[in-house]
Amino acid sequence: MKFNRNIARIAVGAALITCQAAALAQSASAALFDGHVAAGLPQAFSLPRPEDDERGPGVDQVVVEEKLETDVVYPDGSHAVTYTGTANGLEATFTRIGDALAIDAFEEKPAADMTALAGLTAAPEPDDVVAPPWADTFAAPHVTGNTTSTPSELQFWIFLHNQSGESNYAKFHNWYIGWWVRDMERTVKPGIPVKVFIKDRIAGVTDFDYDQGTNAEALIRFRTVSNDYLTSVGAVPSSLTKTMLFVDRRPQNWGGDGVYGVALPRDTVAIASGTGPRHIIAHEFGHTLDARHEHGELRFPCVTNMRGYEVPYYSCRIYSGHNDTLIRNYVRRELDQ
Missing domain, CATH: 3.40.390.10 (Collagenase (Catalytic Domain))
Known part of the structure; x- marks a missing residue:
């Protein structure tokens, strides 16, 4: 039993080291990103990918052009800040939230609308637009409890x-x-x-x-x-x-x-x-x-x-x-x- 407990301690220790290494790598990328954008936009620089980047390990050549104004607030009180620019020449968004940095590259550019072309017509649209049971009399847009003040957002x-x-x-x-x-x-x-x-x-x-x-x-x-x-x-x-x-x-x-x-x-x-x-x-x-x-x-x-x-x-x-x-x-x- 003592031997098993020692193995368990070693396993837990190894897992903690792995998690700490990943966190450090993530924080390093985020800190490097923050340092560049703090100097003013636009900024062009090399950025090691965060540890959990779904594209795998690598270094991106990024250009951060603009900080979006939209505020996104998460349950823990953190505010996601979104930037736009390019990563390796592709349009991209960069998200900073807490200690995390996430990069979303638009890897393919969509063509013009092809909806009407033969052979490319759509499958039937999902029936997700729901009519309330009182469809003949129900009237949105305003809901009960609305005030007369003009919404600012x-x-x-x-x-x-x-x-x-x-x-x-x-x-x-x-x-x-x-x-x-x-x-x-x-x-x-x-x-x-x-x-x-x-x-x-x-x-x-x-x-x-x-x-x-x-x-x-x-x-x-x-x-x-x-x-x-x-x-x-x-x-x-x-x-x-x-x-x-x-x-x-x-x-x-x-x-x-x-x-x-x-x-x-x-x-x-x-x-x-x-x-x-x-x-x-x-x-x-x-x-x-x-x-x-x-x-x-x-x-x-x-x-x-x-x-x-x-x-x-x-x-x-x-x-x-x-x-x-x-x-x-x-x-x-x-x-x-």
């Missing part, structure tokens, strides 16, 4: 379900959020600042039972739950304050294959699954902003945000020009209410 609140498995905030930001806020800020340009809040482990909110009832009933119940939470923390539920429950598995009430999220169109609430495509958050929030499937585009070899999950196409990580306009017009209408 377009806010997105993402609640990570307790079973979502999302605990690495830097990776979550790099996969779903960094490129999306880049597109919102640089291309969509809604006309007011964008702010994103990520929340987890909130009793009565992130343990929400999204299996109960129909998909419409689940959305309506979560809208009430999330708006009550916003009110409790001093936020103002409004037509420009969007909420989402981010989950792992898809529930039965979403129907057949191909549905990886649901949303009430031109409303404030959505639910999205991490089993879906990389653009699933942008897609479902897009519905709440009046973006539409019919204006999604196939830009070989990728699809824009409002297209469904189509193998083998990956996410272009942009909305189409037509949906950009619909989003801008929606925000403008809400500000004029």
Whole structure:
């Protein structure tokens, strides 16, 4: 038994050394990045990849051009700061959050819209736009509890379900959020600042039972739950304050294959699954902003945000020009209410 305990101690010690080495490598890359950008932008320099970079070990030649203004706040209070530029000549976003640095390179440039070309028509779009049971009389955009004050920000609140498995905030930001806020800020340009809040482990909110009832009933119940939470923390539920429950598995009430999220169109609430495509958050929030499937585009070899999950196409990580306009017009209408 003593021999076994010694082996266990050695194993634990080796694991700690490995973790510490990885943390040091990550911190070294982040510290080098911070030192360069602190001197002012743009900056060009060589950057060793963070230890957990999915591309593997290496050194990138980067040009950091711009710091985005969009504020993204994570559950531990850390603020993700996103920069744009290039890595090895490819467009890229750089995310700094806590001690972590994450790099997302746009490795392929999408072509022009090929949606209408013969042989490249889309698969049927997922049935993720949910009409409430009172569709004839239900009227968004404004939700109960809205004040007469004009919203100063377009806010997105993402609640990570307790079973979502999302605990690495830097990776979550790099996969779903960094490129999306880049597109919102640089291309969509809604006309007011964008702010994103990520929340987890909130009793009565992130343990929400999204299996109960129909998909419409689940959305309506979560809208009430999330708006009550916003009110409790001093936020103002409004037509420009969007909420989402981010989950792992898809529930039965979403129907057949191909549905990886649901949303009430031109409303404030959505639910999205991490089993879906990389653009699933942008897609479902897009519905709440009046973006539409019919204006999604196939830009070989990728699809824009409002297209469904189509193998083998990956996410272009942009909305189409037509949906950009619909989003801008929606925000403008809400500000004029």
